[in-house]
Amino acid sequence: MKRATALVVVLAASLVGCGPKPEEPVLAEFFNASRLRDRTALEKISTTIFDPARDGIVTGFKVTGVEAHEAGGRATEDVSISAPVKPMDGPTVEKQLVVTLEKDATGMRSGVKGRWIVTGFRVDGTAP
Numbered sequence: 001m002k003r004a005t006a007l008v009v010v011l012a013a014s015l016v017g018c019g020p021k022p023e024e025p026v027l028a029e030f031f032n033a034s035r036l037r038d039r040t041a042l043e044k045i046s047t048t049i050f051d052p053a054r055d056g057i058v059t060g061f062k063v064t065g066v067e068a069h070e071a072g073g074r075a076t077e078d079v080s081i082s083a084p085v086k087p088m089d090g091p092t093v094e095k096q097l098v099v100t101l102e103k104d105a106t107g108m109r110s111g112v113k114g115r116w117i118v119t120g121f122r123v124d125g126t127a128p
Helices: 002-016 024-035 039-045
Strands: 062-071 074-086 093-104 115-123
Touching (some): 024 039, 024 093, 024 115, 039 115
Antiparallel strands (some): 062 074, 074 093
């Protein structure tokens, strides 16, 4: 009986790791609103835009790493992603991006206390 219980616990723990990463919904909402240039939606979830004319359109992404930071009472995360990006005038290219998230501790920006908002992004020059 103990062996069966242990097996169930191991299976449950492995399934938890297979689910979406907590950063994924925030990033999906950001890239979707950016693609549509929906500034009304963006103002509650970000302080920047992934401008389709300048930056292209992210057609999907995979989180490849998360680096958490805390300084001066601010919680931030640098989320590394691999994403196919479609420029306005060319073929889709795979890019490695780092998106910076900051926790809206007071809820003043997003309207939801503790919600993560996008505060910046950059092309990761260290990735192959």
